[in-house]
Amino acid sequence: MEAQRRRNLEEVMRRLIEGEVAMVWALSTQFGSELGRVVCRHLRSMGRTDVISDAGRVEGLVLDVAFWFLDHGAAYDPASSLPWVWGDRPILALVGREVGHRSVELDSARAGANVCEIEPASTSPTIPASFEVIAAAEPTVRLLLEAVQSVGSERDAAVHLEYRTQCAFGDPSPSHTVADLCGLQAANVRQIDRRMRKKVLQLATTDRRYVSLRELAWLA
Amino acid sequence: MAGLDPKQLGKSAESRELLLEQFAERLKQRGSKEPQVSAVVFAARAEAFLADLTPSPVSEASSDDV
Numbered sequence: 001m002e003a004q005r006r007r008n009l010e011e012v013m014r015r016l017i018e019g020e021v022a023m024v025w026a027l028s029t030q031f032g033s034e035l036g037r038v039v040c041r042h043l044r045s046m047g048r049t050d051v052i053s054d055a056g057r058v059e060g061l062v063l064d065v066a067f068w069f070l071d072h073g074a075a076y077d078p079a080s081s082l083p084w085v086w087g088d089r090p091i092l093a094l095v096g097r098e099v100g101h102r103s104v105e106l107d108s109a110r111a112g113a114n115v116c117e118i119e120p121a122s123t124s125p126t127i128p129a130s131f132e133v134i135a136a137a138e139p140t141v142r143l144l145l146e147a148v149q150s151v152g153s154e155r156d157a158a159v160h161l162e163y164r165t166q167c168a169f170g171d172p173s174p175s176h177t178v179a180d181l182c183g184l185q186a187a188n189v190r191q192i193d194r195r196m197r198k199k200v201l202q203l204a205t206t207d208r209r210y211v212s213l214r215e216l217a218w219l220a
Numbered sequence: 221m222a223g224l225d226p227k228q229l230g231k232s233a234e235s236r237e238l239l240l241e242q243f244a245e246r247l248k249q250r251g252s253k254e255p256q257v258s259a260v261v262f263a264a265r266a267e268a269f270l271a272d273l274t275p276s277p278v279s280e281a282s283s284d285d286v
Binding site: 011024029030059060064 | 235238239242243246247250262263265266267269270273
């Protein structure tokens with residue numbers, strides 16, 4: 001991004017997260033291209049290409065994203081990263097909430113004909129791929145991932161890692177973000193995280209291989 | 221991105237009007253008593269603010285940014 005444009009973005013974001021509603025308009029109209037791309041990428045990942053072709057709905061989602069920053073962007077530092085990079089996961093959750101996944105009318109004439117015998121897709125959350133990439137290069141992360149996976153189910157491990165990541169990114173409502181991503185209640189997310197941290201700390205106390213994890217701020 | 225040209229978001233008169241309508245609708249959902257008026261005022265304020273900033277070209281971000 002060109003330097004002056006980046007400075008303009010920082011200024012708009014600084015005012016937006018301070019609560020200046022007019023900046024919703026400034027962000028949407030000046031940086032609608034970038035926000036629109038992120039929105040469309042998430043829509044594609046949800047199979048909602050029908051929404052992408054509806055310019056009005058995409059524009060509405062761009063406005064919703066700008067409003068999201070107004071309401072939830074307090075922890076964002078405009079000088080540190082691009083807002084749509086920092087807010088990528090919450091934007092995904094917002095888009096998912098607004099449009100849902102593609103649905104098709106049930107054809108009642110064919111409903112009894114066993115035309116659809118496909119197993120429903122699993123909606124269980126999985127370990128974020130980024131963790132496995134980092135773990136491959138970083139021994140402490142590898143050890144943490146191994147410990148987390150050894151004390152809980154795949155779902156609980158994923159929820160815990162996602163929740164802690166959101167906390168580290170400064171998400172003001174990490175449990176709600178993860179709840180939206182994983183199809184859980186925010187209270188469940190917090191409970192799973194608490195349980196997982198307790199189990200990992202216990203493991204670090206009883207198994208010498210994991211003793212170095214006891215000092216990690218991640219588990220505090 | 222068929223159907224949407226975000227570079228034109230709020231730029232042409234028609235796009236601006238449509239976006240203003242959506243902006244007003246969201247302000248109404250947030251409790252604004254005069255959403256249409258508020259939308260116009262906020263948009264004008266934003267445009268005056270943007271005009272004071274050093275002009276920047278219309279969005280040409282690379283895909284790396286996103």
